[in-house]
Every structure is written in structure tokens, then in C-alpha cells.
Amino acid sequence: MSSTGAGYDYSAGTFSPEGRIFQVEYAKKAVENSGTSIGIKCTDGIIMGVEKTLLSKMLVPGTHRRIYAIDRHVGLSMAGLVADGRQLVNRAREEALNYRKNYGCSIPPHLLAERMGQFVHYYTLYGSIRPFGTAIMLAGYDQDTKKSSLYMVEPSGVTYSYRGCALGKGQQSAKTEIEKYKLFDMTCREAMKYVAKILNTLHDEVRHPFELELSWICEETNWQHHLVPDNLRDEVNEWAVQSIKEDEMADDDDDDDEDVPVRLKLFPKSAWRPGNLDGVISVIRCAGHGAAPSMPFNR
Template sequence: MASQGTGYDLSASTYSPDGRIFQIEYANKAVENAGTAIAVRTRDGIVFGVENQVQSRLMVPGSNRRIHTVDRHAALTSAGLLADGKHLAGRARDEAKNFTDVYKQQVPIKTLVERVALYMQAFTLYSSVRPFGASAIVGGVDEMRGPQLFVIEPSGVVWGYNGCAVGKGKQLAKTEIEKLALGEISNEEAIDEVARIIFKAHDDAKDKDFELELSWIGPQTNMRHAVVPRELREEAIRKAKQALDDEMED
């Protein structure tokens, strides 16, 4: 990742001669090396799925979640440095609460995303700080625009999506998401597809064991963010493994 001069990666406020900011590129590398996180927007709402890598067999299952509730109607998940992702979730909660305190209503998803993105972008402007080593997926359902889904990159750039993926298996996951009729499937159908995609993106030969983390927002949860019930999650895992076995046989 070296340019024509060294020393240009010592500060996030320094450009290299060819116009690059290396610390932002390093932050993107941290995202690319993390477990895959995906989210899709269905006709009902939003479904999140995360490949939560198990760092040690001694860890308590489900003790280190990467999908965070931001407000009743919104959630955030991230890929990259775990601590950075949790900090962003905390900041998003503060922004949601601040908006509610001032305007006496739930924060619109787009407004929430723009506030978090400006916060992330501020960390690319000064030599005394470093960019966040995480990309955040923010999704939710608000009264004005319905289901919405956004990705915030370490640079602070925001993109709106119908379906998105960040992390190690990003390219394969995006290819699989593009095959789905996202505007037509329900949340229940999306849970099975999200589980299948994460299992397919996971490389058993190279990657550690992982826990599948699933959550959703939709009519099934009264438009509130909630963890997918255990029975649905286990059934989705069973179907995902069966689909992988069928592909291998073909």
C-alpha cells in the first residue's frame, strides 16, 4: 500500500502526492478483514445478519454481539474493529435520544445516519485522531419513509441500499443479495436467505468458527428492533447448511 513517498500515513490530515489518505485506506483494510455483516430491506422491514467469529472456545455463546439496538425502530451493526463499532453504536444512541428530547418524536433513519456519518468524518480531519476502523450498517423503519438501509464507510461517506454487505465476504454476499427479489420477499423469507448467504460467504478452510447473529424490524416485532427468535434462527441455520450441501452435491 506504499505510495511514491513514505511518511504520508502518519496523519489522517495528510495527503500523499497522488491524492490518497492512507489512514482511511488502512481503516478500510480493518473492515475487509472482519467477519461479514449483511442487511436487506424487504417488503415488510429490515433483516440483519452477522458472521460473529468465535475467538476462543471458552467464550460464552452470544456474549459479544455486533448488532446493536439504537432506538426502538433502528439498529446498527458493523464490521471492523469491534471496539470502534460499539463506540459508533453508543454515539448513534446518543444522537437518537438527543433528537427525541428536542423534537419529541423518533429520529428519522436518514437524519440519524447523517449525524453519525458527520461524526465519523470528523475523525478524518485532524492529525490528533484516527479514522474509525469500522464500517456501519444502519437500518430501521420510520413513519415517514418506511424501511431504510444505509452503509457508513470509515471516511464518513453514506450510501443508501436495498441490500448491503461489509466485511470479509462482502463481494460474494453482494453477488448473492443481487439475486434476491428484495421488494417482494417477506422478513421470514429474508431470514433464511441471509443465513444461507452468510454460511456461503464463510470459508471453513481459512476462517474461525462463527456464531450466526440475526435480528429484524417489521410487523412481526411491531416495528421494533428485536433478535430473531431462537426457533426461527435454528431453522434458518438448518436450511442454510442443507442448501450448501445440495450445492456441493451438484
């Protein structure tokens, strides 16, 4: 009974005999069903990208955002239930504002990530409240250490620091692509194109269209978190779509090349004698229809 959660999933404060908290696992499932979100720590800063699915053609572009500014030096992206994510955005802004009022300086990104992890974890301890159905990424710049950092807070409250991470429906494939392209060794402007390509590759265009959201915090932005300008975002998105089409055409050409040696094995050596054109054509026609090749003949 415990393997299905029956009887043990009514409260976040109840453990199953296997030591599982099903309410937290259900919250993680909400994140996995969301659009893909990617964060990359590049050589000169951090780039974040989100696949924002458009459920209606009447939605105004730019609404229903998944990336927010927390402070001048910190940005947040989310995956999961957007309403839950907005509550975490408000909480993060309160933490940053209170720290500035008390200490007169910006909150360090690692401290903000720890405080957000503690806040999220609090909602997994009591039966009268439920866990947040969202996970967040925090990208920030520490003015004391002069370093940028990327953190992820899971629905359980666990907080990790990453060089590159992904959330949402395509997180496993996105992680593979991040390692494949070695985005850690690129600048934000260079990696931006591949982030757009990964999100376009993983998106299922048949179901719903999507809007690409990109933000960065790097030397080019004076170490402040900003959304990528619309013209630059559209430019990299067009490059990503074109690059995907070129890759698909290259794959089709490779498949055709792989078929040639197989067909050549069907041709008798006698078919390749000089002047034996009819014999070659006869063999090709038979091989193309799966029939046994006929014996070649000379004119």
C-alpha cells in the same frame, strides 16, 4: 514513495500527491478483514445478518455482539474493529436520546445516518486522532413517512442508502448472491433463510467456527428492532446448512453427468452391438484409466 504510503500515512490530515488519505484506506482495510455483515431491504421491512467469528471455544454464546438496538425503531450492525464499533453505538444512542428529549419524538433514520456520517468524518480531519476502523449499517423505520430504510456509513464518513449491502471479508461475493436470489422481492421471513445461507457459504469453517446473528425490523415486529428469536435463528441456520449440502451434491451429480459424453466419444460404435457386453466393459475400463480403448470382441 507515495504509492506505498511511506511518509504520507502518519496522519489522517495528510494527503498524498495522488490525493489519497492512507489512514482512511487502512481503516477500510480493517473492515475488509472482518466477518461478513449483510443488510437487506425487503418488501415488509429490513433484515440484517452478521458472521461473528468465534476465536475461542470458551466464549459464552451471545457475547461480543455485532448487532445492537439504537432506539426502538433503529438497529445497527457493524464490521471491523468491535471496540471502535461500540463507540459508534454509544454515539448513535446519544443522538437518538437527545433528539427525543428536544423534539419529543423518535429520530428519523435518515437524519441519524447523516449525523453519524458527520461524526465519523470528523475523525478523518486531524492528525491527533485516527479514523474509526469500522463501518456500520443502520436499519430503521420512519414513523412519519411509514417507510423503512437501510443506510451504511463508511470509515471515511460517506453515507449511502441501500436496498441491499454487505460489509467485511466476503462483501463482493455477498453482493453477488443478494442479486442472484433477488432478496429485495421477498419478505423478511423468507429472505432470512437466504441471508443465513450466504453467510454460511462464505464462511471458512476450517479456520474458526462462527455464530450467526440476525435481527429484523418489520411489520411482524411492530416496526421495532429486535434480534431474531433463538429458535427461529437456529431453524433457518439448519435450513441453510442443509441447503448448501444439497447444492454441493447436485453440483457433484452435474460433474458426473458431464463426464459421460466425454467417455462415450471413446467407445467405438462396434462396441454397442447387441450382445457385445464384454466389448463395452473393456472400453470402459480402458477409458477410466486413460488408456486407449481396445477393440471389442463378441462372445
